[in-house]
Structure formats: structure tokens, C-alpha cells
Amino acid sequence: MNIIQEILLVEDSQNDIDLALYALREERLANSIFVVRDGKEALDYLFCRGTFAERSFNHPPKLVLLDLKLPKIDGLQVLRELKNDPRTKTIPVVIMTSSTEERDLVEGYSLGVNSYIQKPVDFEQFRTTVKTLGMYWLVVNRSPVTDQAPTRIGESY
Amino acid sequence: MTVTERERAEGALGKSLPAGEQALKEFADLKFALDQHAIVAVTDIKGTITYVNEKFCAISQYSKDELVGQDHRILNSGHHSKEFFKQMYQTIASGKVWHDEIKNRAKDGSFYWVDATIVPLLDAGGKPRQYMAIRTDVTERKRAEEARERLAAVVESSDDAIISKTLDGTINAWNRGAEQVFGYAAAEVIGEPMVILMPAERVNEESDILTRIRRGESVEHFETVRVRKDGRRIDVSVTISPIRDSSGVIVGASKIARDITERKLKEEQRKQSELQLAGQSQELARRADELAHSRRALETQTVMLQSVLDSMGEGLIAADLEGHFLIWNNAAKKLMGRDAADLPTERWTPHYKVYLPDGITPCPPDRLPLVRALHGESVQMEMMVEHPERANRVCLEVTARPLRDSQGNLGGGVAVLRDITERKAAEQKVQELNQNLEARVIERTAELKAANKELEAFTYSVSHDLRAPLRHISGFTKILVEKFHSSLPAEAQQHLQLIAQGANRMGQLVDELLKLARLGRQALSVEVTELSFLVKDVVTLLAPETVGRQVEWKIDELPSAECDPVLIRQVFQNLISNALKYSRPRSPAVIEIGRTEKEGETVIFVKDNGVGFDMRYMGKLFGVFQRLHLAEEFEGTGIGLATVERIIKKHGGRVWVEAELDRGATFYFTLGSRNNSVPQIAAAVAGAAR
Structure with missing residues (x-):
């Protein structure tokens, strides 16, 4: 059984990746996460090119967790390209960032982001946030991208 | 002839003619009477004087001796023509009496007039024997006559009308002058009333004149108007005098009238031309005066203008x-x-x-x-x-x-x-300065922009980069505790918990600080706001903090104000939350939110009965991260009041505090000049009255 990477985590900080995975693992969502470390890699993955050329547009991630401060190409640019392309524009994107800058928030929403979340300093809050996100987008929400029924959490683990 | 001479004559007569004594006496008497009355001379037929009486001598101034033997040519005045004398001789020579008046010359050359009757004394044959001339001295009469004639001539030859009239106003004399002046011939008017010469409106003058004449008065040079026969009116100057008879009784009046129409006319013309002349000369004088005046004025003006021009x-x-x-x-x-x-x-x-x-x-x-x-x-x-x-x-x-x-x-x-050399130079300088200033402004603006950018970049990186490590600290300590729970001593676990708390608190501080920083860059969004609503909202929001406490709220009716509602809500939140916090030891805690007036400004205050503070430390109160209490006593970041101050200053208002240690604190604030209008104050006063 192919492991379907249902969440694309775009995050340059290894610590944040570790914390996110720790939190998701508790919810048995860790295995469905694919992590890229910068904006370029994120775009390659999403547009099935470069090192991700064998990927298909038919299997888009169910959610993109996008940091804004990224090496090479920043998060808002990634969002812009994603939402500008008909093949990828329906993929839900949640910005998860330390920034509380109003302008980022405004621009993110204007570019079509589905949600904007500030990473809480407190780990308990962080955990709750990540858990809620995963549950919502992978289990509760129905996406137009695929016809697949929501993957049962148990199966993917 | 003296009486003696008469007696002698009578005596001689009486002696020589005793026969016809009576006749002779009569004759002598007659002769005496004659001599008494008249100038008597007797000549022979040749004209030689044979007898003159005394009167003859007296009037002619010759003596008898000088006259007797002479003829009458000695007395010839040259007045009468030869014809006159020839006629006289023919008359008397023919035996007839001749009678006429003769002008004679006396011895001293003076003339005298006599009324002469020459009687030829005839002989028996009827021929003159001698002539007797009987004369009466009429010199006086003659002279009067001559004078009258001369007067009459004068009257006749006068151009003036000379008229006489009776006392009833009937004309009885009319000279040629009158004919000319009035156009009537003498025959036409003599016997007519004087009033025919008068115009209708002046008829009454006549009775006045006559009245005066009767009183013996004269009217002299009376100028009036009369009417000529042809109806033409003429101006006349009239002098009227009474005429008296020889006994002095006024019997009429003489009137001399002069036609002065022309004179009047001329006078009028002269007057007119005099007037004109006078006017002209006056005008000339005036113009000359004016000219002189304006010349003087001109000179003055010229001098003045020159001095004005020069100054x-x-x-x-x-x-x-x-x-x-x-x-x-x-x-x-x-x-x-x-x-x-x-x-x-x-x-x-x-x-x-x-x-x-x-x-x-x-x-x-x-x-x-x-x-x-x-x-x-x-x-x-x-x-x-x-x-x-x-x-x-x-x-x-x-x-x-x-x-x-x-x-x-x-x-x-x-x-x-x-x-404008100096002005130009100054302008140049100003322009240079302006350019400099502009350059400096641009420079400063750029610097400010750079600083702002830097600040933004700073806050951006703070929000990103400072929070991330805190998150990591918090996260990994949590994982450490969770994962290695069994192998960690209780003390280590406690330390790890403190590390996590520290990180969390640091996260809070960073967040607050970022909020404060953002406030500085944010523009006010002012609208009319009901402050009471904001307060109610905040009090509701803070309700959870009052759980288990006794809090007494005293909330005044607050005015509406022009302000940024979001920010002022923050102010109320910070102040009321402070009040709640620092009154925690009180039961009941009394928190009062109200307003007062100070120098025409509406002042809002939040008052508590909490722990208060020493006013000596007031300077620290509004500083960032400045706290007057230990975190163990009262939690807090030390940013709340700094935020309040920044928001109030942004509104142009003031914030201050009155406090006393252990006796609570009162925070006051105003909302700037846009809220100082009179209606606001009026509303405030009305509010205070409630």
C-alpha cells in the first residue's frame, strides 16, 4: 500500500519540524506528512517537477502547512504560484508562522490562503493547534481535489 | 415945479390978464397939474425946444438951459427908425395928435421910455404954431415889458414844455416846447384840463399837484409819465410852481415839463452798460484774482512736488x-x-x-x-x-x-x-536655505524611512526569530518531561517546568512589545464613540477576573467622544484590569469610572481603592517594562500603562495619575482638542448635574 503523503509541511526549521511531527505523531498523522525545507522544493513537489517529476497532479496533498520565512523562495510566493495555477489552486493551504504581521495576514488571505495560524510559543497550545488542523483538514473537511474518501487514520499509520 | 413957482406963474398971469383973469387962472392951474404929472416940453414948428418943465430935466438929466434951443435929437436913443420919426412929424405937421412910446437917452447914456403925446397947437388958420409934447415916464413898465418879452421869447424858444394852468387844472398857456413835447398845438389844449396829458393810472397825480400848489408849494423835478397826443407815452421831468397875481394870491400854476424819455432811455442804457461794465470788470478782477491765486497754488504745489520727489x-x-x-x-x-x-x-x-x-x-x-x-x-x-x-x-x-x-x-x-538688490540677495539666500532645508528634509525623511524600515524589519524578525526559539524551548522541555518522565527526578522536572514557564512568559512579553510597536505605526481611525459602551464591554470582558471577589462598580454616564474606539477600548481595558488587579487585596474592591471637568476639558478617570503606590515613583509608571510591584505580588508585563500613554498621546490627550500608597490610585485621561468643543462641555456639565 502506497503511503499517501496527505500533508505537505513546508518548514525550514528542523526544531519546528521535530515539534510538529511529535505533535502529529501523537495523533497518528505523522506518516502522512511529507516535509520540504524551502520554497523551491515546495514548488517542485507541488508542480511535480525536478526531484519530484515522477509525482502526479492526480495525487495532490490534502493540506499544505506553509511557513512564511523560507530560504530561496518565501512562503507567500509559494502561495501565489500555487493559487495562480488551475492544477493546484484547489489545494488547501494553511499558513503556520511565527509572524503576527498584519500585512502578511492580509496578503495571505488575498492570495487565497485557507487559514492563517500563528505558532503558539506554549507547546501545549502548539500541540492542540496542530492536532486540530490535522483532524479538520484530513478527516472533517471534504476536498474537491480527489474523490477519495477520507483516509482512515488507522490505515495510514 | 415948486409951490413958489406956481404962485409966481399965477401972479404973473393974474397981473397981465386982469380981464380974462379967471380963464388965465384956470389955464395956470391946468399947466400946474400937467407939470405935476407929466414931462412937458414945447417946441416950435421946427422942433426946437422952447420950453421944458422940471420933470423933463429930471428924467433927461439935462438942465433947462442945455435943452432950450436944442431939438429932440439930443435925446435920440437910436432905438426907433427914421420912418418912425418921419411918420410922427407928418402926423403932427398935419395938425393931428401923435401918440406913441419913445425910447430916449439921458445925458449919462442911460435909456428911458416915455409915453408921449404930441399935441400941435394950431393958429387961427388951423396951422400948427407950436407943438406941445406931454410924456409920462414908462421906463419901468417898458423894462418890465422887455423883460416879459425876453421871458416870453425864452419860453417860446425853450424845448421844454412850459404850460400854465388855473387852480382847477385848466390849461391856459402852452408854448412851442409844449407843442413839441406833447404834440398838441396851443389852440387845441388851451381851456382843456391838464389831465388829458396824463395816463389813466396817473390821473390822481393832478389833484396832489394842485393841492400842493394851492398850499404854495412847488414840485421840482418830479419824474413821471405823460401821454402825447399820438398816444405815445413819454417820460417827463416836471417842475410845477404856483403863479401868484400882483397881490400875491395864487391863481394858477406853471409847469415845466421836459421829455426825458431819451434821457431815461440813455440812462437805462448807461445804467445797463455801466452794470455790464461793472460786471465785466468784476469778472475780470475775479479772473485776475483767480489766476494769481492759482499761480501761487501752482508755485506752492511745484515746490511741494519737487520736495516730495526729492524726498x-x-x-x-x-x-x-x-x-x-x-x-x-x-x-x-x-x-x-x-x-x-x-x-x-x-x-x-x-x-x-x-x-x-x-x-x-x-x-x-x-x-x-x-x-x-x-x-x-x-x-x-x-x-x-x-x-x-x-x-x-x-x-x-x-x-x-x-x-x-x-x-x-x-x-x-x-x-x-x-x-531690490538687497531683497533679491535675501530672496536668493532664502531660496538657497529652502533648497538646503528641502535637501535636509529629504535626507531626514530618508533616514526616518530607513529607521522605520529597520524598526519594521526588527519587529518582523522579533516576531519570527525571537518567538521561534522560545517555542522550541517550550516544546522540547515539554517533550523531555513527557518522554523521560520516569527517569527524571522530581526536581529536574520542576526545573524543566520553570524553563517552559519562562519561555511562555518571554513569548507574552514579545507579543506585548510587538503590539506596542505596532501601535506607533498605526493610524487613528476616529469616529464618534459612546465611551459608556466601551466601558460596559470591557467590564463584561473582565468579569471572569472578579469571580470569587467582591467588587463594587461605580460607573458614571460618560459622554460620547471622537476617538479610535478600538484603541480607547484598549485603554479602558488596561486601566480597569489594572484597577481590578491592584485592588485584589480589598474586599470589597471599589472601582469607579467617571468623568470630571478640568479647565474646559472633559476628563475621564478610573479609580480604585487598591494598594496604590508612592507618587515618588510616578515617573517610572508609564515606562515600558517598568513595574512598581513584584511579579509574585501582581502579575504583569509592564507594558499596559505604556500602551495607555501611547494611545492617549496619539489622540492628542493627556494621561496622569494620582495615588497614595495603600489608598488606591486614580488614572485620568483626556481625549485631545477635538473633544473640547462647547457642546461637549455642556453635555459634561449636564452629566455632572445628574
Whole structure:
């Protein structure tokens, strides 16, 4: 059984990746996460090119967790390209960032982001946030991208 | 003849003629009577005087001896013609009595008149024997007659009308003059009433005149109007005098009338022309006076104008249409450095060394302000002039206007010169300064922008980069505790918990700090806001903090204010939350939110009965991260009041505090000038009255 990477985590900080995975693992969502470390890699993955050329547009991630401060190409640019392309524009994107800058928030929403979340300093809050996100987008929400029924959490683990 | 002589004559008669004594006596008596009355002479038939009586001698002044033997030619006055005497001789020679008046000459050459009757004494044959001449002295009468005749002649020959009338006004004399003056012949008017000469409206003059005449008065030179026969009215000057008879009784009046129509006319004309002349001469005198006056005024004005022109700080130049200078005052001399020169306009530029404002291009003659004014233009321009005594060119502001006479005809031009060299230099300096200033402003703005950018970048990176490590600390300590729970001693776990708490708190601080920083960059979004609503909202929000406490709220009705509701809500939140926090030891805690008036301003306050503080430390109160209490006593970041102050200052208001240790604190704030209008105050007063 192919492991379907249902969440694309775009995050340059290894610590944040570790914390996110720790939190998701508790919810048995860790295995469905694919992590890229910068904006370029994120775009390659999403547009099935470069090192991700064998990927298909038919299997888009169910959610993109996008940091804004990224090496090479920043998060808002990634969002812009994603939402500008008909093949990828329906993929839900949640910005998860330390920034509380109003302008980022405004621009993110204007570019079509589905949600904007500030990473809480407190780990308990962080955990709750990540858990809620995963549950919502992978289990509760129905996406137009695929016809697949929501993957049962148990199966993917 | 004396009585003695008569007696002698009688005696002789009586003696020589005793017979016809009686007859002789009678004759002698007659002769005596005759001699007494008349001048008697007897001549023979040849005319030789044979007898003269005393009277004859007396009147002729000759003696008897001188007369007897002479004939009457001795007395001839030369008055009568030879014919007269011839006729006399023929009459008496024929034996007839001759009677007439004769003018004789006395011995001393004076004349006398006698009324003479010559009686021839006839002989028996009826022929004259001798002649007896009996004369009466009529000299007086004659003289009177002559005088009267002369008068009559005068009357007749007079051009004046001389009329006499009776006392009842009937005309009884009318001379030729009267005929001429009134046009009536004497025959036509004699016997007529005087009033026929009078115009109807003056008829009553006659009775007045007659009344006066009767009283013996005269009317002299009375000027009136009379009517001629032909109906023409004439102006007459009349003198009327009473006429008396020889006994002095007034019997009539004489009237001398002179036609003065012409004189009147002439007089009128003369008067008229005199008047005219007088008027003309008066007018002439007046004009002469005026002329003299205006000449004096002109002189005064000229002198005044000259002194005005000379005392003017501005140069004044005037020229006629040919370009001849009429005025070139002292200031013009000083500014141009040259006096007026009689040159054609084309040569003005090189002579006076006039340049355009660039100071290089000689001013084209047709652009010279005065030349343009001479063509009817009004101009104001700046010019540079090379002054012979000044190092730098003089900058002049020239205003030129055409000169026109009262009919609007162009007659010349006038130019006013102002030295603006200094002003220009000052302007230049100002301009340079402005440019400098602008450059500096641009520089500063750029610096500020850079600083702002830096600050933004800083806050951006703070929000990103400072929070991330805190998150990591918090996260990994949590994982550490969770994962290695069993192998970690309780103390280690406690330390790890403190690490996590520290990180969390640091996260809070960073967040607050970022909020404060953002506040500085945020523009106010002002709207009319019900402050009471904000307060209620905040109190509701803070309700959870009052759980388990006794809190007494005293909330006044607050006015509406123009402010940013989001920010002022923050102010209330911070202040009320502070009040709640620091009154925690009190039961009940009393928190009062109200307003008061101070110097026309509405002041909002939040008062608590909490722990208060020492006013000595007030300076620290509004500083960032400044706290007057231990975190163990009262939690807090030390940013709340700093935020309050920043928001109030942004509104242009003030915030201050009154407190006392252990006696609570009162925070006051105002919301700036936009909330100081009278209605606000009125509302505040009304509110206070409640």
C-alpha cells in the first residue's frame, strides 16, 4: 500500500519540524506528512517537477502547512504560484508562522490562503493547534481535489 | 415945479390978464397939474425946444438951459427908425395928435421910455404954431415889458414844455416846447384840463399837484409819465410852481415839463452798460484774482512736488512722448548713478547700462519699461543696472505706466524704480536655505524611512526569530518531561517546568512589545464613540477576573467622544484590569469610572481603592517594562500603562495619575482638542448635574 503523503509541511526549521511531527505523531498523522525545507522544493513537489517529476497532479496533498520565512523562495510566493495555477489552486493551504504581521495576514488571505495560524510559543497550545488542523483538514473537511474518501487514520499509520 | 413957482406963474398971469383973469387962472392951474404929472416940453414948428418943465430935466438929466434951443435929437436913443420919426412929424405937421412910446437917452447914456403925446397947437388958420409934447415916464413898465418879452421869447424858444394852468387844472398857456413835447398845438389844449396829458393810472397825480400848489408849494423835478397826443407815452421831468397875481394870491400854476424819455432811455442804457461794465470788470478782477491765486497754488504745489520727489526713496522718472525727461528725481539719480541725459530712446540702454534680469543681456530698447509706457503699456519688470559707483549691479524693480491727459490722450510715461538688490540677495539666500532645508528634509525623511524600515524589519524578525526559539524551548522541555518522565527526578522536572514557564512568559512579553510597536505605526481611525459602551464591554470582558471577589462598580454616564474606539477600548481595558488587579487585596474592591471637568476639558478617570503606590515613583509608571510591584505580588508585563500613554498621546490627550500608597490610585485621561468643543462641555456639565 502506497503511503499517501496527505500533508505537505513546508518548514525550514528542523526544531519546528521535530515539534510538529511529535505533535502529529501523537495523533497518528505523522506518516502522512511529507516535509520540504524551502520554497523551491515546495514548488517542485507541488508542480511535480525536478526531484519530484515522477509525482502526479492526480495525487495532490490534502493540506499544505506553509511557513512564511523560507530560504530561496518565501512562503507567500509559494502561495501565489500555487493559487495562480488551475492544477493546484484547489489545494488547501494553511499558513503556520511565527509572524503576527498584519500585512502578511492580509496578503495571505488575498492570495487565497485557507487559514492563517500563528505558532503558539506554549507547546501545549502548539500541540492542540496542530492536532486540530490535522483532524479538520484530513478527516472533517471534504476536498474537491480527489474523490477519495477520507483516509482512515488507522490505515495510514 | 415948486409951490413958489406956481404962485409966481399965477401972479404973473393974474397981473397981465386982469380981464380974462379967471380963464388965465384956470389955464395956470391946468399947466400946474400937467407939470405935476407929466414931462412937458414945447417946441416950435421946427422942433426946437422952447420950453421944458422940471420933470423933463429930471428924467433927461439935462438942465433947462442945455435943452432950450436944442431939438429932440439930443435925446435920440437910436432905438426907433427914421420912418418912425418921419411918420410922427407928418402926423403932427398935419395938425393931428401923435401918440406913441419913445425910447430916449439921458445925458449919462442911460435909456428911458416915455409915453408921449404930441399935441400941435394950431393958429387961427388951423396951422400948427407950436407943438406941445406931454410924456409920462414908462421906463419901468417898458423894462418890465422887455423883460416879459425876453421871458416870453425864452419860453417860446425853450424845448421844454412850459404850460400854465388855473387852480382847477385848466390849461391856459402852452408854448412851442409844449407843442413839441406833447404834440398838441396851443389852440387845441388851451381851456382843456391838464389831465388829458396824463395816463389813466396817473390821473390822481393832478389833484396832489394842485393841492400842493394851492398850499404854495412847488414840485421840482418830479419824474413821471405823460401821454402825447399820438398816444405815445413819454417820460417827463416836471417842475410845477404856483403863479401868484400882483397881490400875491395864487391863481394858477406853471409847469415845466421836459421829455426825458431819451434821457431815461440813455440812462437805462448807461445804467445797463455801466452794470455790464461793472460786471465785466468784476469778472475780470475775479479772473485776475483767480489766476494769481492759482499761480501761487501752482508755485506752492511745484515746490511741494519737487520736495516730495526729492524726498522719495523710490526713483521717479517721467518722459514725454519724444523721450525727453520731465522728471528725474534724486532717488533716480542715486539708483541709476547717472543724471537724465537728453538722448533718443534707442541710446538709453548703452548710456544707462541697463540689463535684463540675467545681468548679462543688455535690455533691448523696445523692452525698456519707460519706452513701453510711452507706447501705452503698463509694465512691471526687474532690471539690472551697472552703477558707476557700485561694485555689484543694482537690481531694480521698475513699474512703468503711460501718462494720459484728461481726455485720455497719451502724453508720456512715468517709471518708478525700486532698489531690490538687497531683497533679491535675501530672496536668493532664502531660496538657497529652502533648497538646503528641502535637501535636509529629504535626507531626514530618508533616514526616518530607513529607521522605520529597520524598526519594521526588527519587529518582523522579533516576531519570527525571537518567538521561534522560545517555542522550541517550550516544546522540547515539554517533550523531555513527557518522554523521560520516569527517569527524571522530581526536581529536574520542576526545573524543566520553570524553563517552559519562562519561555511562555518571554513569548507574552514579545507579543506585548510587538503590539506596542505596532501601535506607533498605526493610524487613528476616529469616529464618534459612546465611551459608556466601551466601558460596559470591557467590564463584561473582565468579569471572569472578579469571580470569587467582591467588587463594587461605580460607573458614571460618560459622554460620547471622537476617538479610535478600538484603541480607547484598549485603554479602558488596561486601566480597569489594572484597577481590578491592584485592588485584589480589598474586599470589597471599589472601582469607579467617571468623568470630571478640568479647565474646559472633559476628563475621564478610573479609580480604585487598591494598594496604590508612592507618587515618588510616578515617573517610572508609564515606562515600558517598568513595574512598581513584584511579579509574585501582581502579575504583569509592564507594558499596559505604556500602551495607555501611547494611545492617549496619539489622540492628542493627556494621561496622569494620582495615588497614595495603600489608598488606591486614580488614572485620568483626556481625549485631545477635538473633544473640547462647547457642546461637549455642556453635555459634561449636564452629566455632572445628574
